[in-house]
Amino acid sequence: MKKVILLVIPILLLAACASQDGGMGPGMGGNGMMERHHAEIPTEYAGLTNPIPADKESLERGSELYTVNCASCHGDGGMGDGPAGSALDPAPSPIAHSSQMMADDYLFWRISEGGVPFGTSMPAWAVFDEQSRWDLINYMRALGDGTVQPISGMGGTAYDPEIQAAQQAEILAKAVEQNVITEEEADTFTTVHDAVEQYRLAHPEVVQSGGNATEREATILAALVEEKIITQAQADAFTDIHDRLGNSGLMP
Template sequence: MKRYLILSTVLILTLSACSPAGEAAGPMMMGGENNITMRLHHAEIPEPYTGLVSPVTADAESIARGQEVFRIYCAECHGDGGMGDGQTGELLNPSPAVLSHTAQMTSDAYLFWRISEGGAEFGTGMLSFKEKLEEKEIWDAINYIRALGSGDAMPAENGMGGAAYDPEYERIHHEEMLAAAMDEDLIDQAQADNFMLVHETMGDYIVENDLRAGAQSVDEMQPEIFAALVEAGTLTQDQVDGFNTVHQLLLDEGLMQ
């Protein structure tokens, strides 16, 4: 993939999925992928989705049900492994998200909202599934997608094709994005190294503290996470400030897509 992507912990939540075979994707908005990225980053979860927590335990039965939902409704665009490499996904702009990673880092409420309502307001090809799927089916699909990213589930063998989740994927694309910024003399190596350090530290914190349940928007979550990490001495305020500066610069320059 040649686009510079950031699939950051809670930063970019582009659930740009598509429909099952034969059903057209939703309309696209003007402004390009960077505009979509910025709008998604600042999106607030609306009622009635605010604060939702999954009522469905991610056990083997739920994951098995979710695999079937994913195979029918998601794999064509996102690929069997949730890597955004489905057969139809190659035709979409913006490209489908790497769900198996982003679902690890996004809240129950956010995922349920985006799957239910779709992405028309953000200019993605994601259809609304609230009329197609029962609530339990959506939660099952979320459990399965997260299991793909954690390694607790493997892609269906009779699906649409696509690679299994590669945990190195995100790191590689972060490095490509930062290298592009350095090539344009926007940042230096020290800033790139700090960005990677803070991003990885934030990701570890989210997973260790399981902030996905009941969490709200990115704008609400991120300052709280950074405050906790600074208070614990895991990061310094200068490191956090440096990360935020580079993050905003990458958005402004259109490299974070």
């Protein structure tokens, strides 16, 4: 019985997506992860930094909270593939990955207020004291950078940058097919995106500098142009391609 239900729901979701015809436009309420990442962080959260060191104790507390409260939707490894999440639209985010890109203030805001500002099914976790919310952030980051191994329980794969890259390639191929971008633009996007990721890994202080993704991305692109890793034209093209992908609804 359970099997049947699990099979039917994704088909219904697919049908619903297909009938949307072209996906989500900018006016359709910000259901895309990209739009949430670029949203303005409310002033009471903006600039907050994690006061709890990611030591063994914090990771243990975070792990316990995560396994009980989050893994059902976000998956054991934080890839967004927990069993309770498969029927949700938008789907649970791959927080093992998001937490590498997004600053403390964004993550703390999103855990505290959940999907309320965006009308999604992400619950608000303000019932947890602040330390617990920071412990969760430490744990999500540790899942994403491989410091901890996922505890299996709910289901879902461990974070794997190669899976992430394959998913991105698939989205870009679809965008080319649907004439959202050209093949050349897909290549530019991949080149610049990889450079940005590498820069992020080499400069964790930029991720921690707070602010939303728009500001941080502009800072990183400027630095990459300055260091002659990419050209100004590539940086400009990237921002434009990024916007079109975001508006197309193809990016999660």
